[in-house]
Amino acid sequence: GTLSVASMLAESAVRTPTRPALHFMGRTIDYGTLWDESRAYAGALRDRGIGRGDRVAMLVPNVPDFPRVYYAALALGAVVVPVHLLFKAEEIAYVLRDSGADVLIAAGPLLVEAVPAAASAGVPLVTVLTPPVESGGPDLPRLEAEAAASAPIERHVSVRPTDAATILYTSGTTGTPKGAVGSHLAIVEQVHCALIDAFDMRADDVVFGGLPLFHTFGQTAVMNIAFRKGASIILLPKFDPDQALDLMNAHGATVFTAVPTMFVGMVEAAARADSTPPLRYAVSGGAALPVALLEAFERAYGAEVHEGYGLTETSPTVSFNMVGEPIRPGTVGRTYWGIDAAIADSEIEGRIVFLDGPEALGEIVVRGHNLFKGYLGRPDASAEAVVDGWFRTGDLGTIVDGIITIVDRKKDMIVRNGYNVYPTEVEAVMMRHPDVAMAAVFGVADDTHGQEVHAAVVALDGHEVDPEALVAFTRERIAAYKYPRVVHVTDSLPLGGSGKVLKRQLVEQYSPVTA
Ligand code: ATP
Numbered sequence: 366g367t368l369s370v371a372s373m374l375a376e377s378a379v380r381t382p383t384r385p386a387l388h389f390m391g392r393t394i395d396y397g398t399l400w401d402e403s404r405a406y407a408g409a410l411r412d413r414g415i416g417r418g419d420r421v422a423m424l425v426p427n428v429p430d431f432p433r434v435y436y437a438a439l440a441l442g443a444v445v446v447p448v449h450l451l452f453k454a455e456e457i458a459y460v461l462r463d464s465g466a467d468v469l470i471a472a473g474p475l476l477v478e479a480v481p482a483a484a485s486a487g488v489p490l491v492t493v494l495t496p497p498v499e500s501g502g503p504d505l506p507r508l509e510a511e512a513a514a515s516a517p518i519e520r521h522v523s524v525r526p527t528d529a530a531t532i533l534y535t536s537g538t539t540g541t542p543k544g545a546v547g548s549h550l551a552i553v554e555q556v557h558c559a560l561i562d563a564f565d566m567r568a569d570d571v572v573f574g575g576l577p578l579f580h581t582f583g584q585t586a587v588m589n590i591a592f593r594k595g596a597s598i599i600l601l602p603k604f605d606p607d608q609a610l611d612l613m614n615a616h617g618a619t620v621f622t623a624v625p626t627m628f629v630g631m632v633e634a635a636a637r638a639d640s641t642p643p644l645r646y647a648v649s650g651g652a653a654l655p656v657a658l659l660e661a662f663e664r665a666y667g668a669e670v671h672e673g674y675g676l677t678e679t680s681p682t683v684s685f686n687m688v689g690e691p692i693r694p695g696t697v698g699r700t701y702w703g704i705d706a707a708i709a710d711s712e713i714e715g716r717i718v719f720l721d722g723p724e725a726l727g728e729i730v731v732r733g734h735n736l737f738k739g740y741l742g743r744p745d746a747s748a749e750a751v752v753d754g755w756f757r758t759g760d761l762g763t764i765v766d767g768i769i770t771i772v773d774r775k776k777d778m779i780v781r782n783g784y785n786v787y788p789t790e791v792e793a794v795m796m797r798h799p800d801v802a803m804a805a806v807f808g809v810a811d812d813t814h815g816q817e818v819h820a821a822v823v824a825l826d827g828h829e830v831d832p833e834a835l836v837a838f839t840r841e842r843i844a845a846y847k848y849p850r851v852v853h854v855t856d857s858l859p860l861g862g863s864g865k866v867l868k869r870q871l872v873e874q875y876s877p878v879t880a
Pocket residue numbers: 534535536537538649650651652653654672673674675676677678697758759760771773774861863865
């Protein structure tokens with residue numbers, strides 16, 4: 366009982382103890398076992414003094430220890446702080462201090478960064494997946510050993526729905542990571558909206574689990590939803606398209622949830638493979654899914670792709686192309702139950718000015734049960750982000766008959782000679798070219814035009830991109846002020862830990878060096 370995120374695992378363990386929860390490296394772990402292991406970890410954490418409201422930071426990849434630790438902490442009424450796996454010691458230490466972490470649970474392979482971080486923040490460090498001490502790893506306390514010596518907890522503690530469940534760090538527009546505090550209620554409501562209206566998840570579904578679980582998208586749209594339903598997840602610590610396809614074939618994956626860059630890899634992998642898994646549908650989110658890519662995936666896998674839109678601060682889904690309704694490619698569908706979205710003037714500060722009518726293009730603002738509780742210890746940033754109960758997303762878009770279209774991020778918009786250029790639109794056109802796998806469009810400071818439109822492009826497997834031909838192709842299809850003046854052909858695009866293209870890094874990389 367009680368409205369706790371811990372129930373996602375706890376209650377499926379009671380209902381379907383022998384059903385598979387995880388497929389990982391050739392092993393299958395059933396719900397009963399996973400919850401027993403999680404309750405044992407919780408016993409160890411309780412004996413360390415962790416209880417309601419305490420903060421458990423974790424630096425754990427997509428391995429069974431992620432859900433074990435995550436639900437153990439939540440079962441104690443503690444707040445989980447999953448740390449970005451690519452963070453270096455200084456960044457981890459920042460998160461530990463900022464979140465007031467009471468303990469850091471780190472996986473063996475990440476100790477190089479975790480050890481100095483924990484030392485500098487003065488936070489006790491416990492390991493999981495520990496490499497043997499003989500291998501030179503430091504002689505740290507191990508959660509598994511502590512669990513063996515502790516009594517497991519019997520049941521999860523009772524929390525208030527509005528209590529904090531997670532603190533997820535997001536860099537947002539400013540650069541310094543801010544801890545978005547998410548409540549049990551927001552996550553539980555998300556899961557139920559997805560299961561009732563959006564996802565059509567079944568208990569016998571086998572869900573691809575390659576999205577990083579430290580990020581809100583993987584955590585809730587994959588793990589919490591699948592566990593609530595009693596479905597199983599194929600856990601993948603590191604995304605590799607061919608390996609992902611093999612595993613999905615081996616386990617008969619029926620649901621593929623990913624960010625667009627993963628869709629690119631899966632389309633190429635399918636072209637090399639003899640068979641594809643029995644997918645019922647796919648879910649895309651986290652960044653714009655070009656229509657050409659959606660169509661290529663549907664052709665390769667024979668499954669419809671449902672695009673949704675969300676943010677860390679909205680726990681995460683705002684809107685979705687619901688399963689069972691007509692899909693509108695290029696849009697992010699309509700809002701989940703109980704969530705409102707509106708278009709507001711993005712220039713006005715301090716109060717929300719709504720823009721009405723189908724032509725209105727402005728900043729998307731959101732209110733509802735899915736909103737975060739604020740940024741931890743940042744009342745100013747919180748007050749700036751949430752105005753009159755509406756969260757300002759920083760995304761530009763339109764809403765027509767309830768259907769939301771994302772035009773771009775406010776901060777990614779390029780202004781060339783006073784004209785607004787939305788990179789997403791240009792990328793979608795470039796990705797229709799038969800040689801192009803990925804295109805990322807960004808603005809580079811320019812003395813003549815203010816900003817110049819650049820594109821970094823990756824060729825499809827076995828193809829070559831001719832920059833001039835690609836510029837000509839794009840120029841034929843969009844207005845003259847929008848097409849990229851400079852095309853950089855590259856082997857790969859810089860991706861963040863959640864698989865999104867890092868535009869800031871491209872801007873730096875391709876900006877002229879100024880003395
Ligand atoms: P960081 O923490 O590195 O700043 P982030 O800003 O990407 O990451 P997230 O909360 O992970 O933070 O992502 C939210 C953003 O992702 C949204 O504001 C939006 O710009 C983008 N996004 C999510 N889904 C879509 C979509 N379907 N189409 C276009 N953009 C999307």
